[in-house]
Amino acid sequence: MIIKKTDKKLQEILDRGDIMEGEYLQTVLDIIANVRKNGDEALAEYTLKFDRYDIKKNGIEISKDEMKAAWDNLPERLKTALENAKKNVVQFHEKQLEATWMYEKSKGTFLGQKVTALESVGVYVPGGKAVYPSSVLMNVLPAKVAGVDEIVMVTPATGGQVNPVVLAAAYLAGVDRGFKVGGAQAVAALAYGTASIPKVCKITGPGNIYVALAKKMVFGKVDIDMIAGPSEVLIVADSTADPDYVAADMLSQAEHDELASAIVVTDSMELAKEIENSVYAQLAELPKKEIAAKSLERFGAIIVTDNLEEAADIVNEIAVEHLELCVAHPMEFMLKIRNAGAIFLGQNTPEPVGDYFAGPNHVLPTGGTAKFFSPLGTYDFQKKSSIIYYSKEQLMADMDDIRVLAESEELIAHRNSVIIRED
Numbered sequence: 001m002i003i004k005k006t007d008k009k010l011q012e013i014l015d016r017g018d019i020m021e022g023e024y025l026q027t028v029l030d031i032i033a034n035v036r037k038n039g040d041e042a043l044a045e046y047t048l049k050f051d052r053y054d055i056k057k058n059g060i061e062i063s064k065d066e067m068k069a070a071w072d073n074l075p076e077r078l079k080t081a082l083e084n085a086k087k088n089v090v091q092f093h094e095k096q097l098e099a100t101w102m103y104e105k106s107k108g109t110f111l112g113q114k115v116t117a118l119e120s121v122g123v124y125v126p127g128g129k130a131v132y133p134s135s136v137l138m139n140v141l142p143a144k145v146a147g148v149d150e151i152v153m154v155t156p157a158t159g160g161q162v163n164p165v166v167l168a169a170a171y172l173a174g175v176d177r178g179f180k181v182g183g184a185q186a187v188a189a190l191a192y193g194t195a196s197i198p199k200v201c202k203i204t205g206p207g208n209i210y211v212a213l214a215k216k217m218v219f220g221k222v223d224i225d226m227i228a229g230p231s232e233v234l235i236v237a238d239s240t241a242d243p244d245y246v247a248a249d250m251l252s253q254a255e256h257d258e259l260a261s262a263i264v265v266t267d268s269m270e271l272a273k274e275i276e277n278s279v280y281a282q283l284a285e286l287p288k289k290e291i292a293a294k295s296l297e298r299f300g301a302i303i304v305t306d307n308l309e310e311a312a313d314i315v316n317e318i319a320v321e322h323l324e325l326c327v328a329h330p331m332e333f334m335l336k337i338r339n340a341g342a343i344f345l346g347q348n349t350p351e352p353v354g355d356y357f358a359g360p361n362h363v364l365p366t367g368g369t370a371k372f373f374s375p376l377g378t379y380d381f382q383k384k385s386s387i388i389y390y391s392k393e394q395l396m397a398d399m400d401d402i403r404v405l406a407e408s409e410e411l412i413a414h415r416n417s418v419i420i421r422e423d
Contacts, residue, residue: 206228
């Protein structure tokens with residue numbers, strides 16, 4: 001597991017999100033075309049095939065009563081935890097809200113920007129290997145804070161059953177409508193609409209490769225949050241780091257699935273060996289040790305550098321989803337970081353704090369896209385319109401410049417629409 005930064009395994013880890021896209025693409029395109037053409041009939045076909053659930057016979061929509069019943073039957077301790085998490089997530093995302101603004105550029109000219117919430121959003125909630133009520137909160141609550149009118153949840157329901165904790169989280173977060181359908185077909189339904197499922201303006205939420213590719217294919221018809229790849233963590237650790245803490249944090253990522261990646265970068269070979277020993281000791285006790293072991297074997301690494309400056313360079317090149325700084329001076333080291341989805345400062349801030357509770361969103365850019373993407377936020381559920389007002393006097397003052405520019409582009413009707421207003 002211990003490697004140098006020049007080891008070819010590092011590049012193999014970074015390329016893991018590219019595997020087999022072409023193998024799945026045609027299947028996804030066929031599903032989208034079928035749903036677009038045949039609507040609910042196609043949804044019924046795929047839901048019966050993949051989830052063994054007959055929506056024609058038993059219905060596709062999740063009622064508000066189902067959501068409320070799931071919440072009412074939840075253990076009180078779990079209710080409290082979800083309510084506390086909701087409070088933190090709402091409080092953080094309220095800080096992100098943008099507002100309409102205007103200013104007077106000169107007498108007779110007002111410019112500005114009108115900020116408007118999206119009318120509708122579709123949230124995809126996975127229902128495969130694991131259950132993620134935290135994803136419900138992280139996708140729905142920012143949209144609620146932004147003022148979205150209608151939030152529609154889709155989730156696969158094997159045998160017609162949706163995990164009750166997911167339903168309870170949907171009730172708590174304020175989902176308006178829910179549907180028992182998953183996969184690429186659910187994404188297509190949200191993008192184009194069917195008799196049962198309304199078309200939305202934007203689709204958010206993680207899913208498997210079929211869901212990810214479907215979101216990619218419908219982008220442009222609707223907006224999407226991002227193309228989510230396998231989850232990842234990178235931990236920078238110096239000689240002050242506790243090897244057991246670091247090992248536990250690697251495993252917390254590796255247990256997600258076999259494609260998850262956990263990387264440590266350290267300037268201490270001694271620490272690297274201690275971390276490696278601790279990883280295997282803790283791994284033996286995990287319920288999901290087979291998944292974690294495969295993840296670590298294929299996409300886990302402990303990279304030893306000559307110094308922490310090299311570590312910062314590696315961090316910025318990888319542009320990781322979750323970055324933990326288990327170093328003596330994490331705030332100082334953070335100033336060297338340009339590319340990361342979320343940054344966790346110090347040894348007492350493990351990645352699960354962000355996954356579940358702290359408040360910042362856990363929907364984060366993966367696969368190096370932190371170089372140009374940001375975490376999901378309220379700004380993803382608002383759009384902007386430019387505001388321009390000119391008085392007659394200001395139009396006359398600027399008319400000659402506009403005329404010259406229009407003529408330079410040989411757009412004479414553009415010029416004419418201005419000069420026709422000249423006295």
